[in-house]
Amino acid sequence: MDGVKKYPVPTIRRLPLYLRVIREMAEKGRTAVSATDIANALNFDSIKVRKDLAYTQVTGKPRVGYQIQELINGIRAIIGWDRNAPAVLIGAGNLGSALMGFPGFAKRGLNFVAAFDNNPAKVGQEIHGRKVYALTDLERYIEDNHIEVAVLTIPAFAAQEVADRLAKCGIRGIWNFSQLKLKVPAGMVVQNENLVSGLAVFMVRLATGCSEE
Amino acid sequence: MDGVKKYPVPTIRRLPLYLRVIREMAEKGRTAVSATDIANALNFDSIKVRKDLAYTQVTGKPRVGYQIQELINGIRAIIGWDRNAPAVLIGAGNLGSALMGFPGFAKRGLNFVAAFDNNPAKVGQEIHGRKVYALTDLERYIEDNHIEVAVLTIPAFAAQEVADRLAKCGIRGIWNFSQLKLKVPAGMVVQNENLVSGLAVFMVRLATGCSEE
DNA sequence: TAGATTGTTAATCGATTAACAATC
């Protein structure tokens, strides 16, 4: 642990992209990769890649590049994919089912262990191997199983009430897919994943024909 | 039209949030709103809000604020929610179904008209009211119906091939939910929506206990 | 060796925040 190391958010967002690229190269049998190689694969500036990789503290060799395995370990360590965070899903609708059905999350340290919904038709069923519980069982389950992470895929009108309940039973982080800006106690992490903001950017770029992102 | 007006991406991402807040206020019967009001609702700095709102060219009155209706129109005009972009969905899996089932998109100018999938069990069925076609019918449908927008919710390994086909039949913009960085001809708009990057940021914030976003 | 690539320092660029006069 290096105390309060601070990684820039844009860098964090790019690290998974690098990981994918160098994994592909590893599969082709390569053991080293240069920042230029990665940059080319992603249409990035190689200086940016080099600077991002410096955060891993992996050191490369001029004319050779970085050892792929070291880099994979270094990136995984930063973005938390060596951890295992058991998580509950709240709101077993279309989006919630999609998230639970995506095998990539468990591989990346986020492990759905149960789902909650207030639709009686769903309670008791299984979705992608996770049992759906009634929303009334939320606190009991979280406390019994020492869950610290929740993923919120419920409509905006119900989100704040659920967030309040989560804050009271030990949840430390909420990945929030609802459209509502949640009010939570200090120290709690809320990460808003905002598809509607993404759509807005897309529509503006379509209108202006702007092809850079 | 003001020629090549350029809006900062962070501003574009916030505009939908403002829209939601002022709509809620309008529903409560208010007709004017100050930048401070909006900022408080979202935990933003009011200067930032004021500067963002300036892009709408709506002008406010000191001590009063902005007329809500003017602001709604101004924001909608920028983020393209008064347009109607018919779109095809490619990949009718969990995520694709979730996106088609979200009523918010049509209201915001993105209108799914058909889905495509190469799973024969899905072809011919309807998902959230949209018919699912075979992937082989892609070009014919797009050309016959003059579609310009595609939403990609297929696995990475198949994404580039589909993107190549889309580029050849008149698609101008791809909202890309696959994990692959697509190579497309110049002038084509690709908007990557990267859930895995979002997860990375979330995991890092969880690990460091950083509550600001 | 020669030259590609690293690591790092400096310059640029853009977004956020601060300051403040104008105004209703």
Add this chain to the structure above:
DNA sequence: TAGATTGTTAATCGATTAACAATC
């Protein structure tokens, strides 16, 4: 009027890009 709020200019902050010496 007094004071809250706008609109705008200036200052700060952080990320990207450029430059370049070190090195394998």
